[in-house]
Amino acid sequence: MMVNRHQWEQLRECCQNDTAFAQLLEILDLKLLPSELEIPSFRNGGDLQDLGDNSEDILIEYDLNLRYKSLLTVIKRMNQCLDLETLLQTVTADLQNWLKVDRVALLKLDLEGENPTGRFIAESVLSEFKSLLNLEIYSQKLLGFNFNNERLKTIQISDIYYGGLNPLILQWMQDYQVRAYLGIPIYKNQQLWGLLWVQDCHQRRDWQPDEIEGITEIIKHLEIAIAQRELWKEISLQLEQQTTLTRVIHRIRETLNLDTIFKATATEVRQLLNADRVGVFYFSPDSEYREGEFISEDVVTGFDSAIAKKVQDHCFSEQFYHLYQQGEINAISDIYQANLQDCHLNILAQFQIKANLVVPLLKAQKLWGLLCIHQCSHPRHWQPQEIEFVRQIARNLEVALQQIDYVEKVQKQAKQLVQLTERQKSADQQKLLYTVIEKIRNSLDITTIFNTTVAEVREFLNVDRVVVYRFSSDWSGYFVAESVIEGWNSLFDTVPMIQDTYLQETLGGRYRDNQTHAVDDIYTAGHEDCHVQLLEQLQARSYIIVPILQAQSLWGLLAAYQNSYPRHWYEGEIKLLAQIGTQLGVALLQAELYAQTQKRAEELAQDLRQTQSQLVQSEKMSSLGQLVAGVAHEINNPVNFIYGNLGYVTDYTKDILDLVQLYQEQYPDSSPEIEEKKENIEFDFIQEDLPKILSSMKVGTDRIRQLVLSLRNFSRLDESEVKPVDIHEGIDSTLLILQHRLKSKPDRFTIEIIKKYGKLPRVECYAAQMNQVFMNIISNAIDELESLSKESSEAKYLAINIETQLIPATPQQPIERVRIVIQDNGKGIPDAVRKQVFDPFFTTKPVGKGTGLGLSISYQIVVEKHKGRIECQALPEEGTEFIVEIPVYQRG
Numbered sequence: 001m002m003v004n005r006h007q008w009e010q011l012r013e014c015c016q017n018d019t020a021f022a023q024l025l026e027i028l029d030l031k032l033l034p035s036e037l038e039i040p041s042f043r044n045g046g047d048l049q050d051l052g053d054n055s056e057d058i059l060i061e062y063d064l065n066l067r068y069k070s071l072l073t074v075i076k077r078m079n080q081c082l083d084l085e086t087l088l089q090t091v092t093a094d095l096q097n098w099l100k101v102d103r104v105a106l107l108k109l110d111l112e113g114e115n116p117t118g119r120f121i122a123e124s125v126l127s128e129f130k131s132l133l134n135l136e137i138y139s140q141k142l143l144g145f146n147f148n149n150e151r152l153k154t155i156q157i158s159d160i161y162y163g164g165l166n167p168l169i170l171q172w173m174q175d176y177q178v179r180a181y182l183g184i185p186i187y188k189n190q191q192l193w194g195l196l197w198v199q200d201c202h203q204r205r206d207w208q209p210d211e212i213e214g215i216t217e218i219i220k221h222l223e224i225a226i227a228q229r230e231l232w233k234e235i236s237l238q239l240e241q242q243t244t245l246t247r248v249i250h251r252i253r254e255t256l257n258l259d260t261i262f263k264a265t266a267t268e269v270r271q272l273l274n275a276d277r278v279g280v281f282y283f284s285p286d287s288e289y290r291e292g293e294f295i296s297e298d299v300v301t302g303f304d305s306a307i308a309k310k311v312q313d314h315c316f317s318e319q320f321y322h323l324y325q326q327g328e329i330n331a332i333s334d335i336y337q338a339n340l341q342d343c344h345l346n347i348l349a350q351f352q353i354k355a356n357l358v359v360p361l362l363k364a365q366k367l368w369g370l371l372c373i374h375q376c377s378h379p380r381h382w383q384p385q386e387i388e389f390v391r392q393i394a395r396n397l398e399v400a401l402q403q404i405d406y407v408e409k410v411q412k413q414a415k416q417l418v419q420l421t422e423r424q425k426s427a428d429q430q431k432l433l434y435t436v437i438e439k440i441r442n443s444l445d446i447t448t449i450f451n452t453t454v455a456e457v458r459e460f461l462n463v464d465r466v467v468v469y470r471f472s473s474d475w476s477g478y479f480v481a482e483s484v485i486e487g488w489n490s491l492f493d494t495v496p497m498i499q500d501t502y503l504q505e506t507l508g509g510r511y512r513d514n515q516t517h518a519v520d521d522i523y524t525a526g527h528e529d530c531h532v533q534l535l536e537q538l539q540a541r542s543y544i545i546v547p548i549l550q551a552q553s554l555w556g557l558l559a560a561y562q563n564s565y566p567r568h569w570y571e572g573e574i575k576l577l578a579q580i581g582t583q584l585g586v587a588l589l590q591a592e593l594y595a596q597t598q599k600r601a602e603e604l605a606q607d608l609r610q611t612q613s614q615l616v617q618s619e620k621m622s623s624l625g626q627l628v629a630g631v632a633h634e635i636n637n638p639v640n641f642i643y644g645n646l647g648y649v650t651d652y653t654k655d656i657l658d659l660v661q662l663y664q665e666q667y668p669d670s671s672p673e674i675e676e677k678k679e680n681i682e683f684d685f686i687q688e689d690l691p692k693i694l695s696s697m698k699v700g701t702d703r704i705r706q707l708v709l710s711l712r713n714f715s716r717l718d719e720s721e722v723k724p725v726d727i728h729e730g731i732d733s734t735l736l737i738l739q740h741r742l743k744s745k746p747d748r749f750t751i752e753i754i755k756k757y758g759k760l761p762r763v764e765c766y767a768a769q770m771n772q773v774f775m776n777i778i779s780n781a782i783d784e785l786e787s788l789s790k791e792s793s794e795a796k797y798l799a800i801n802i803e804t805q806l807i808p809a810t811p812q813q814p815i816e817r818v819r820i821v822i823q824d825n826g827k828g829i830p831d832a833v834r835k836q837v838f839d840p841f842f843t844t845k846p847v848g849k850g851t852g853l854g855l856s857i858s859y860q861i862v863v864e865k866h867k868g869r870i871e872c873q874a875l876p877e878e879g880t881e882f883i884v885e886i887p888v889y890q891r892g
Contacts, residue, residue: 074094075218075221077094078225084226084229087226087229088121091218091222092123092124095198098214101198101199101205102126102199102201103125104196104197105120105122105124105196105199106121106122106194107119109192109194111192117137120133129176129177136378143183156207158180158205158206159204162204178199178200180204181199182199186226188223247264258400262280262397265280266279267298269298269371270298270300276303277353278297279294279372281293281369282369283369291310291311293308293310293311294308294372295369313344319340321367324360329358329359329390329391330357331356331357331387332355332357333379334354334355335353351374351376352374354376354379355379356373357373358372359394361394363398432580433576433579433580436580439452440583440587444590446587446591447480449584449587450468450481453481454466454481457577463560463561463562464484464539464561464562464564465484465491465539466483467479467561468556468557470555471508471554471555471556475507477497477500478496478497479492485696488563498534501530508547511545511547514547515547516545516547516574517545519543520566520569521542522535522542541562542562544569545559549582550589551585555585555588558584560577565685646698660687722890724764727765727820728757730767730770731820734774737775738775748790748798749789749797749798751798751800752797755802755803757802758804758805760806770861772857772858773858773870777855779854781822785824785825785826787826797825799824800823800825802820802821804821806818806888816887818888820883822882823882824880826879829872829874837855837872838856838858838859838872855872866887866890
């Protein structure tokens with residue numbers, strides 16, 4: 001067929017690229033007319049006679065050109081459709097208009113089951129004929145195709161009464177007023193996707209080759225367009241699902257209201273999946289999963305609401321309970337084709353359900369309810385991505401159920417705690433007082449009593465610092481015990497001596513008369529400037545001071561300081577501190593009597609005590625492993641309990657404080673009783689200080705856990721036999737236990753530990769005994785460095801070097817050995833002394849400081865038990881070095 005240049009250019013504009021244009025020319029068999037055959041007069045409205053003798057052929061040709069131009073317009077409009085629904089509706093309407101037929105419809109096929117089914121998803125039909133839109137076909141015989149063939153061919157029926165149709169198809173065509181039709185298969189990615197039906201209903205019709213060729217060309221473009229739109233739709237759906245899932249998760253995190261979460265989730269899921277109803281079903285407790293009701297839903301107009309309708313399904317537990325309890329999802333495309341029991345089918349029909357997607361909701365590993373997605377208008381095949389999306393939604397709803405359950409438990413516990421607070425406060429004060437008294441009775445060491453008391457009082461009163469202050473003969477004074485929280489300077493270092501003119505001039509002032517003194521704020525208490533400056537030096541903003549009387553004489557003061565802010569002291573707190581001060585006075589009398597008795601006893605039994613000291617040391621060494629392991633075990637359980645719950649307590653506390661803050665924001669005007677209560681309990685301070693307390697508790701438990709681990713590694717009570725161990729781990733555990741001795745003190749600097757560890761294999765040894773060897777050597781090195789610091793007033797760098805290395809096997813020593821070298825930079829020891837260091841009962845330490853058994857027993861452990869060697873090397877003024885070698889494994 002020949003076309004003019006103007007028509008040629010119009011055809012080119014309808015194609016996306018040169019390849020598509022070339023394919024179109026081949027299909028239509030078009031060629032460009034010579035310029036002399038163009039018909040401008042006709043295009044401009046001239047008379048038919050102006051065309052000459054060729055007028056009839058040219059008119060036919062022109063009519064065909066217009067038809068193909070319309071075909072290209074259909075293709076161009078297809079390319080302009082962005083979504084699949086618009087594309088399909090546009091194609092059916094344009095094809096009906098182009099072919100001048102009564103109906104064009106698209107049937108989407110579902111070939112996954114044994115029996116193929118289809119549903120009309122797009123249609124353009126004249127108003128006087130029945131609509132096929134959303135009609136579903138369940139019989140392959142109605143379609144007239146054999147789906148077993150790899151590639152279906154177009155069906156052409158000019159007249160259904162002469163087309164040799166089977167009775168079922170013929171009856172179906174008559175029911176829908178079809179007289180002539182075309183059935184053209186549509187493929188997507190080489191897979192049968194659906195069928196295009198072109199139908200005439202008035203009369204028979206002989207389908208022309210150019211019509212079929214044109215439809216075939218449109219089908220080619222339509223197949224590509226369907227693949228593109230469905231891919232884009234799938235990607236868009238995934239993005240929408242992810243966005244919806246994100247919104248659901250965010251909503252779960254920001255609210256604790258289940259009704260809000262369920263309602264919003266149902267709305268989001270229904271809109272995204274384009275379902276008719278989404279609901280949350282809750283099983284009634286103690287009904288054995290036979291009864292329940294919908295507690296939240298979102299449903300489209302036209303279908304009944306399921307809210308609050310009681311459901312009694314006695315066949316549920318038999319058919320579905322075990323499935324849902326294991327977290328399985330139930331997807332039903334058509335309830336009438338799913339072999340359901342009648343009792344369950346009747347319930348689904350009651351809610352107008354035709355397709356059903358059900359996901360279980362578990363709470364504490366038990367079935368709590370169901371997330372239900374209903375299609376009521378027609379059956380529906382649930383896509384895998386839809387099922388996975390609903391599964392993720394259900395998992396997050398389960399998180400919300402668990403989260404709200406935890407919050408309710410915490411709220412209940414908090415309410416109970418508030419009820420017990422007042423009674424507990426008094427009981428705790430009595431308990432603290434009893435604890436102090438009991439420790440005073442059980443201890444004769446006044447320093448230990450003071451240190452323990454200030455620590456427990458500071459923790460109980462939740463103050464920044466508690467101190468014990470002792471008067472000198474001139475009524476100046478100094479601190480003998482202190483407990484202070486991290487972040488504040490120790491008064492031992494910053495204020496070694498206090499010259500308080502008031503106390504000196506009045507010989508103790510009010511405290512001589514056993515009076516207490518409490519100040520809420522030093523800047524509003526009317527103190528003299530010099531007194532305020534002294535308190536600022538002590539970093540105190542608020543304080544309580546009570547006297548400590550020894551017999552009837554003022555011995556010192558017990559003081560509690562709040563440093564960070566003013567604080568109102570309650571009568572109960574002042575009275576408690578005064579009672580503890582009285583008990584400390586009793587402890588002083590007790591300690592004095594004990595000191596006198598002890599001095600007399602030492603004078604009478606000096607020799608006996610010396611022998612006893614040696615025996616005690618020996619016994620300590622033999623039982624140290626059991627003692628340390630026992631202590632570590634006993635500490636470990638409560639510390640782990642505390643440590644494990646600190647995170648929950650912190651979260652619960654934050655949630656409770658957030659809830660209180662939300663209440664304050666929602667109800668800013670509170671009652672006078674609430675305001676008075678907030679002032680009495682210092683609620684603002686609690687909000688600020690409670691997280692700090694929890695943080696401090698975590699730091700403390702972390703430190704205890706590390707220490708317990710080191711104690712267990714050191715003792716190795718459960719490894720009394722020879723076992724392969726990490727030597728470095730034993731050394732590190734020993735160093736951690738001795739850490740308090742390495743820190744700086746008023747009379748010396750910190751002792752630095754320099755470790756040069758080599759790469760060692762695991763060594764077969766008696767782990768606990770080798771740890772005792774390390775303990776003895778390192779302890780002696782620390783004693784030496786401390787002694788050096790006391791003897792010399794000059795500052796000296798103090799260090800202990802620990803080096804390990806692997807000694808290869810030799811003909812003389814066929815077993816590999818590990819060498820541990822421990823060296824201090826002290827003044828060293830003379831050669832004569834060095835030769836005796838491993839002798840039993842030999843010691844260079846003062847009386848009462850050493851037994852002379854430590855290195856002797858260390859020698860036995862290394863040489864006799866491990867077949868190794870231990871040496872001491874020393875050079876005067878350069879330090880002392882101990883070398884320990886043991887085999888990597890023990891023979892026999």
